[in-house]
Amino acid sequence: MxxxxxxxxxxxxxxxxxxxxxxxxxxxxxxxxYPYLExxxxxxxxxxxxAVANINN
Numbered sequence: 001m002x003x004x005x006x007x008x009x010x011x012x013x014x015x016x017x018x019x020x021x022x023x024x025x026x027x028x029x030x031x032x033x034y035p036y037l038e039x040x041x042x043x044x045x046x047x048x049x050x051a052v053a054n055i056n057n
Contacts, residue, residue, distance in 0.1 A: 005048060007041045017045040 005014040012034070020030050027042050 007037065007045070012037070014045045014048055017042055018049055
C-alpha cells in the first residue's frame, strides 16, 4: 500500500476507513459492508488519526 498505514496488514488503509466515516457511514454500516473488519479496527483508525493530529503536542 505504498507505506500507508493499513488495518492488520490487509489491503485496507486507515485513510479508507476514515473516508468512509467522513462520508457519513456509521461504524455498523461499515462493518456490514466490509465483514472482514472489526469494530476494534475502526476504533484503532480513529485513535491513529487522533495521535497523528496531536503529533506536535
